[in-house]
Amino acid sequence: EKKGIIFDLDGVLVFTDQYHYLAWKQLADELGVYFDEKINNRLRGVSRMDSLEIILERYQGEPLNQVQKSELAEKKNEIYRNMLQQMRPANVSAEVRSCLKELRRRGFRLAIGSSSKNAKLILEKVDLLGAFQAISDGTNINQSKPSPEVFLKAAEFLRLEPEECYVVEDAKVGIDAAKAGGMIGIGIGDAATYEKADMKVNSFSEILSVI
Ligand code: G16
Numbered sequence: 001e002k003k004g005i006i007f008d009l010d011g012v013l014v015f016t017d018q019y020h021y022l023a024w025k026q027l028a029d030e031l032g033v034y035f036d037e038k039i040n041n042r043l044r045g046v047s048r049m050d051s052l053e054i055i056l057e058r059y060q061g062e063p064l065n066q067v068q069k070s071e072l073a074e075k076k077n078e079i080y081r082n083m084l085q086q087m088r089p090a091n092v093s094a095e096v097r098s099c100l101k102e103l104r105r106r107g108f109r110l111a112i113g114s115s116s117k118n119a120k121l122i123l124e125k126v127d128l129l130g131a132f133q134a135i136s137d138g139t140n141i142n143q144s145k146p147s148p149e150v151f152l153k154a155a156e157f158l159r160l161e162p163e164e165c166y167v168v169e170d171a172k173v174g175i176d177a178a179k180a181g182g183m184i185g186i187g188i189g190d191a192a193t194y195e196k197a198d199m200k201v202n203s204f205s206e207i208l209s210v211i
């Protein structure tokens, strides 16, 4: 019997993945590094510093030390947070809002399981903070997905066992993380064609018919 559902944020509830892309693209251009949408897919669900390492795979300049890397990550984050200021409640679809409401009505406990340190800011901007009983995000974890840490914490915050939870994810590493934690991984978006996903949905409202 499943009692909880843990939602990834970026790429599932909101489409901040486009802002991440534009912010990394700006940084990559400044560094003279090639970056495209395909490489961007590898950044889904991956922490900020791990994302930077992926971008730097194509960097040809002098080796960078940790301080310089932190500065680059901070620079990207400033660009990204400026973009987040545009976010409004209208950035969450009516479909997502009504589905979350229906899942609550069916008795599920709902949580966020996001790698982002900006998760609470985003949820506040789009007026979704009150829709979840627990938030596990980049501020309470040490290991990035595919480690199950962020989802195990979310289950703990909901006072549920991992086996009692579904995870809805758009990232392949997120599905891997859910499975490593003993949860059922529902793939959507980029992860809707991932063979390791336990269930796959083509739209958010389809969640209502698969669980
Ligand atoms: C999100 C994005 C990733 C991003 C990560 C960290 O994860 O998918 O691309 O690198 O958060 O974000 P921040 O730099 O804001 O801490 P998720 O888990 O919500 O998909």
Ligand code: MG
Residues within 6 Å of the ligand: 008, 009, 010, 011, 012, 044, 045, 169, 170, 171, 174
């Ligand atoms: Mg995601």
